[in-house]
Amino acid sequence: MSKITSQPTSPAIPEALAHARADFPILQRSVHGKPLVYLDNAASTQKPQVVIDAITRYYTNENANIHRGVHLLSTEATGAYEEARGKIARFINAADDSEIVFTRGATESVNLVAHSFVEPKIQPGDEILISAMEHHANIVPWQLLCERTGAKLKVIPVTDDCELDLADFDALLNERTKFFSIVYVSNAIGTVNDIKPLLAKAQAKGIPTLVDAAQAIQHMPLDVQELRCDFLVASGHKIYGPTGIGILYGQSNLLDTMIPYQGGGDMIAHVSFEGSTFKEPPSRFEAGTPHIEGAIGLGVAFDYLSTLGLEAIHEYESQLVEYAVAKLSQIDGLRIIGNPKVRSGAISFTMGDAHPHDIGTVLDTEGIAIRSGHHCCEPLMKRLGVPATARASFSVYNTPADVDALAAALKKTAILFM
Numbered sequence: 001m002s003k004i005t006s007q008p009t010s011p012a013i014p015e016a017l018a019h020a021r022a023d024f025p026i027l028q029r030s031v032h033g034k035p036l037v038y039l040d041n042a043a044s045t046q047k048p049q050v051v052i053d054a055i056t057r058y059y060t061n062e063n064a065n066i067h068r069g070v071h072l073l074s075t076e077a078t079g080a081y082e083e084a085r086g087k088i089a090r091f092i093n094a095a096d097d098s099e100i101v102f103t104r105g106a107t108e109s110v111n112l113v114a115h116s117f118v119e120p121k122i123q124p125g126d127e128i129l130i131s132a133m134e135h136h137a138n139i140v141p142w143q144l145l146c147e148r149t150g151a152k153l154k155v156i157p158v159t160d161d162c163e164l165d166l167a168d169f170d171a172l173l174n175e176r177t178k179f180f181s182i183v184y185v186s187n188a189i190g191t192v193n194d195i196k197p198l199l200a201k202a203q204a205k206g207i208p209t210l211v212d213a214a215q216a217i218q219h220m221p222l223d224v225q226e227l228r229c230d231f232l233v234a235s236g237h238k239i240y241g242p243t244g245i246g247i248l249y250g251q252s253n254l255l256d257t258m259i260p261y262q263g264g265g266d267m268i269a270h271v272s273f274e275g276s277t278f279k280e281p282p283s284r285f286e287a288g289t290p291h292i293e294g295a296i297g298l299g300v301a302f303d304y305l306s307t308l309g310l311e312a313i314h315e316y317e318s319q320l321v322e323y324a325v326a327k328l329s330q331i332d333g334l335r336i337i338g339n340p341k342v343r344s345g346a347i348s349f350t351m352g353d354a355h356p357h358d359i360g361t362v363l364d365t366e367g368i369a370i371r372s373g374h375h376c377c378e379p380l381m382k383r384l385g386v387p388a389t390a391r392a393s394f395s396v397y398n399t400p401a402d403v404d405a406l407a408a409a410l411k412k413t414a415i416l417f418m
Contacts, residue, residue: 010404129180133191
């Protein structure tokens with residue numbers, strides 16, 4: 001990437017988002033005596049006060065197990081839990097609340113689909129198609145499935161700019177392909193993939209699809225009926241919600257055909273020693289006591305995003321990332337990894353011979369939190385010819401001042417290592 005010599009224009013924070021930063025109490029703290037600049041949002045976002053309050057309120061006023069109790073606390077907790085399911089269904093425009101399954105995160109959601117939907121349909125020699133841009137959570141479950149069934153994993157390559165290389169896509173998507181799973185936004189590079197036409201091609205051939213939206217759902221409007229994907233996964237802690245909670249969206253006609261992923265309480269209709277029958281989805285896939293306060297907090301996080309407005313978030317964050325690319329491109333010795341046409345959320349970079357962990361450590365002394373490593377994308381790093389990168393990733397509460405602080409600290413870092 002060529003260096004930008006003109007001074008980039010700092011984006012204005014829109015009125016709808018002007019007070020967002022104040023909603024996150026952790027951003028008031030300091031790190032090593034410096035104001036916290038949190039740029040590790042692709043790993044996990046911070047939590048707004050409304051989410052923290054919702055979790056506190058649940059444990060203070062409503063704490064009880066759900067679905068099975070007839071007393072008031074259980075009824076209230078059940079109502080709040082199921083209300084959260086409805087909020088999420090509306091947020092992504094699912095056809096029905098029952099199409100939302102609560103899981104521990106996007107990783108478990110992918111594993112659930114692999115075990116319960118894909119594996120029963122797989123024969124030796126069948127193929128699963130993914131891309132070279134995937135997070136390990138959308139690679140390893142399919143590798144394990146292939147080992148169990150004799151299926152083969154096929155991979156869409158990526159270009160030097162870190163975009164999907166679709167020259168052979170039609171050949172990769174063939175009569176042997178039994179499932180197609182694709183990332184919407186790369187967690188490592190920020191590439192936004194134009195997935196809708198790819199999903200349409202799979203649908204035309206009767207191939208079921210899954211979209212990994214863990215790095216997309218918080219940054220841009222998302223409509224599962226418009227995408228026409230069969231499944232979609234996301235993680236709560238990347239959407240300003242709690243850890244340990246995530247979602248699986250699945251079309252109801254497909255969920256109805258799927259066997260349980262886990263067995264236990266609350267997912268059964270009847271149990272005897274001779275055999276058991278199971279509830280309808282989504283209960284069939286939520287064995288045992290769920291992460292009740294996590295689901296409630298996640299529902300409030302989606303409320304929070306809806307209040308801010310995804311269109312406003314998308315427009316502002318796009319400008320902020322563009323500004324960050326321009327600022328970082330002015331730093332001698334800094335190389336931005338990948339040059340996608342559309343980028344969202346994240347920028348990966350290297351600096352000469354400096355190890356990314358050393359870059360992250362120096363930035364930490366300036367109060368700046370970034371991520372260093374392969375970002376659970378080892379195959380992608382190998383394809384791009386780097387063992388690891390430093391990654392700055394952005395959210396609704398980040399400001400141009402955060403970008404300026406990052407750039408200033410990286411200039412200091414360059415002096416140490418160049």
